[in-house]
Structure formats: C-alpha cells, structure tokens
Amino acid sequence: MATNNLEPSKLPPLSPAAFVILLVLRDGEKHGYAILRDVNENTRGAVRLLPGTLYNLLKRMLNDGWIEESGERPDPQLDDERRRYYRLSGLGDQVVQYEAKRLARLVGVARQHGLLADMGDGA
Amino acid sequence: MTSRVLVLSEQVYGRLVQLYPPGYRRRFGQEMNQVFRMLCRDCYRKHGAGGVLRLWLPMLWDWAWTAAYQWITNHKSERRDLMTETLDRQLGDMITMMVVGFRAGYSICQSFEAVMLEAPEPASSAARRFLEEIQKSGSYEAALKAWKEALPSPSLARLADLMDHQRQTGGNLAEMLDPLSEELLRDCGTDPAFYEPLLRQAEQLGVKQLPERLVQAQKK
Numbered sequence: 001m002a003t004n005n006l007e008p009s010k011l012p013p014l015s016p017a018a019f020v021i022l023l024v025l026r027d028g029e030k031h032g033y034a035i036l037r038d039v040n041e042n043t044r045g046a047v048r049l050l051p052g053t054l055y056n057l058l059k060r061m062l063n064d065g066w067i068e069e070s071g072e073r074p075d076p077q078l079d080d081e082r083r084r085y086y087r088l089s090g091l092g093d094q095v096v097q098y099e100a101k102r103l104a105r106l107v108g109v110a111r112q113h114g115l116l117a118d119m120g121d122g123a
Numbered sequence: 124m125t126s127r128v129l130v131l132s133e134q135v136y137g138r139l140v141q142l143y144p145p146g147y148r149r150r151f152g153q154e155m156n157q158v159f160r161m162l163c164r165d166c167y168r169k170h171g172a173g174g175v176l177r178l179w180l181p182m183l184w185d186w187a188w189t190a191a192y193q194w195i196t197n198h199k200s201e202r203r204d205l206m207t208e209t210l211d212r213q214l215g216d217m218i219t220m221m222v223v224g225f226r227a228g229y230s231i232c233q234s235f236e237a238v239m240l241e242a243p244e245p246a247s248s249a250a251r252r253f254l255e256e257i258q259k260s261g262s263y264e265a266a267l268k269a270w271k272e273a274l275p276s277p278s279l280a281r282l283a284d285l286m287d288h289q290r291q292t293g294g295n296l297a298e299m300l301d302p303l304s305e306e307l308l309r310d311c312g313t314d315p316a317f318y319e320p321l322l323r324q325a326e327q328l329g330v331k332q333l334p335e336r337l338v339q340a341q342k343k
Contacts, residue, residue, distance in 0.1 A: 052189030
C-alpha cells in the first residue's frame with residue numbers, strides 16, 4: 001500500500017522491524033549491512049532482520065518517501081563504491097516520532113494495568 | 124572446510140537472489156548479496172562454520188516469503204499499468220460517449236451509467252467506480268476526488284479536474300469536455316472496441332453527425 005499521501009497520524013501502526021529501521025537511521029545515513037547490524041544489536045535479538053526483509057522494507061520506505069538514497073559516501077577512500085547509503089527524510093522522521101508516541105501511550109496503559117512493574121523505568 | 128562453507132553459502136544465496144523479479148533484482152540484488160556476505164563472515168568469525176549453517180534456516184524462510192511477496196507486488200503493478208494504459212487509450216472515446224449523452228439531455232450520472240453499461244473494459248469499470256463513489260460519499264466533489272485517487276491515470280485526472288472546475292464555475296460540460304476528448308484521441312489514439320457501443324448509442328439517441336472514425340467503422 002502506498003502511503004506517501006498520508007499524514008503519519010493516519011497510517012496503520014508500523015511493524016517492529018520498520019520502526020527500528022527508521023530509528024537507527026535517525027542516527028545518520030547508513031548502508032544496508034550497518035542498518036541490519038544496528039537493528040539486530042539495538043533490539044538485542046527482539047527484532048532479527050535478514051537481507052530479504054531488510055530490502056523489502058527499504059523498497060517500501062523509498063516508495064513512500066520515508067527514506068532517501070544518499071548520493072554521498074562518508075569516506076569514499078575506505079568504502080566499497082557499490083554500497084548505497086540511506087537516510088531518513090523529513091516525512092520519515094515525522095512517522096517514527098508519531099509511532100514512538102503511540103507506543104509510549106500503549107506502554108503507559110500497560111503500566112496502569114500493573115504490567116511491567118518489575119522491569120523498572122530503564123527497561 | 125571453513126572457507127568452503129562461506130564460498131558455497133554466498134554462491135547459493137547469489138542463485139536465490141536471481142529468483143526475485145527482474146526489476147527488484149536489478150535494484151537491490153547486488154546490495155543483498157553484499158549484506159549476506161558480510162552477515163555470513165560476521166557469523167563465521169563469532170560462531171564458526173556451525174553458525175553459518177544455522178543461519179540458513181531463517182535465511183531460507185526470509186528469502187521465500189520476500190521473493191513471493193515481490194512477485195505478487197510485481198504482478199499487481201504490471202496489471203495496474205496495463206489497465207491504466209488501456210484506460211488512457213479509451214478515455215477519448217469514453218468522453219465522446221459522455222458528451223453525446225449530455226447533448227441528448229442525460230445527467231452526469233446517466234452518462235456514466237451509459238458508459239458503465241455499454242463501454243468495454245476497463246472504461247466500464249472506471250464509470251462504475253465513479254457511480255459507486257457518488258453513492259458512498261453522497262457528494263459529487265468527494266466522489267471526483269476519490270475516483271481520481273483510485274485510478275492512477277493522468278488523463279482521467281484531467282477529466283475529473285475539468286468536471287470539478289465545471290461544478291464550481293458552471294458552464295456547458297459537453298463543450299468543456301469536447302477539446303479534451305479531441306486531444307486525447309489525437310495523442311493516445313482510439314480503441315476500436317468502443318466503436319460498436321458508440322454507434323449503438325448514437326442510433327438510440329438519434330445523433331446524425333458522427334465523427335469520421337465512426338463513419339469509417341460503420342462502413343466496414
């Protein structure tokens with residue numbers, strides 16, 4: 001489903017993998033393997049990305065205008081020239097911020113119902 | 124043994140990537156191979172050959188569902204492109220049919236109904252879609268907007284914009300649509316599948332002056 005005409009508030013919830021990809025791209029532009037590695041490390045295995053799912057999602061995000069392909073490589077001397085870098089667009093940033101707030105509201109509800117009490121605030 | 128596991132894995136994955144749809148493969152295939160290679164080497168460094176072998180089960184599942192998904196998406200997008208191309212080719216004739224209806228006293232909905240009942244596909248479905256949108260939203264303006272969004276044809280978007288313009292400013296819709304119809308027939312051509320319904324409609328409504336292409340079709 002193409003969603004590039006929709007405001008973030010009108011989008012369906014993101015999948016965990018899509019959410020974390022956008023999150024890691026907030027740190028700066030990255031190539032495919034760096035995205036995959038950061039997603040797997042940041043989520044400590046809760047989201048496990050493999051190349052098929054990664055590029056499936058990158059294609060959709062490019063089509064929807066959430067991410068852009070970056071023309072520049074951070075260090076062309078050290079880098080493989082076939083590598084492509086991706087960065088978050090303004091729309092992608094709005095989408096990930098909206099999703100983070102939505103998830104925070106849901107976690108708040110879970111806390112009100114006595115869940116997550118043993119995990120503390122740092123969980 | 125160890126490096127053979129890596130080499131073999133990369134070769135097998137390279138073959139699997141070849142099974143994605145051509146457009147997807149051209150755009151992402153090389154990157155996917157690269158990512159897989161780095162993932163395998165990383166896994167080998169941390170867990171040895173066994174780690175690389177253990178990677179294969181989730182990897183095969185990841186490949187299978189994403190390849191199937193991309194083929195389905197590809198098929199849908201090809202069908203949509205074909206539908207849009209045919210609709211663009213039919214739009215000049217479709218507007219001619221609507222204009223003939225307006226001149227015989229049809230309302231907008233009656234003209235669309237005539238197209239829905241008489242015209243070939245996909246023009247017939249496009250007209251049905253507009254009538255459904257009118258029923259659903261109850262508003263001509265909202266129906267035009269939804270119609271335009273549902274059918275990604277630039278020519279159809281121009282038709283919808285003209286109809287919306289006429290709604291706001293008034294004027295004779297048939298006269299406003301005539302130049303668009305002529306332009307589309309000139310640029311996108313005409314669909315012979317439309318001739319018979321157009322001739323039938325002209326006969327029913329007693330239209331005497333037929334466009335040249337229809338006169339020729341009548342002679343045949």
